[in-house]
Amino acid sequence: MKMVIMFMPSYTIFAGKPGFHVEDLQVRECYRRKGFGKMLLSAVVEQAVKMGFKRVEWSVLEWNVSAVKFYEEMGAKVLSEWRVCRLTGDALDAYGDANC
């Protein structure tokens, strides 16, 4: 696949409106820096605006400096005060055990 963007509806209590969560954005290496990433993310953001949404949000790993630069170039704020919380593996499965 040359490029992909995956996104889904989300909801923001603060704005009291739906938004989009972007789950994945990738452009194959040989196609990078040709404007494709910008085109894909812009299409999602434009759709959000069209639908009256108030937020488009996603996560980026701290070490992914080139993606951070890309997102900043797109006008996004990288929020360092937020941390990702995740339940997975045994910690997640433990909730299944509780129902036995």
Ligand SMILES: CC(C)(COP(=O)(O)OP(=O)(O)OC[C@H]1O[C@@H](n2cnc3c(N)ncnc32)[C@H](O)[C@@H]1OP(=O)(O)O)[C@@H](O)C(=O)NCCC(=O)NCCS
């Ligand atoms: C991040 C990614 C999607 C950007 O896609 P892209 O098609 O290369 O980006 P664009 O060509 O649309 O770049 C738009 C602007 O963003 C900035 N930018 C993009 N990549 C950059 C980089 N590596 N370093 C610095 N600035 C960058 C530039 O300002 C660029 O404009 P310019 O090329 O005219 O200078 C692509 O690098 C990628 O697939 N990376 C690997 C997967 C990944 O990390 N995805 C994000 C996960 S959170």
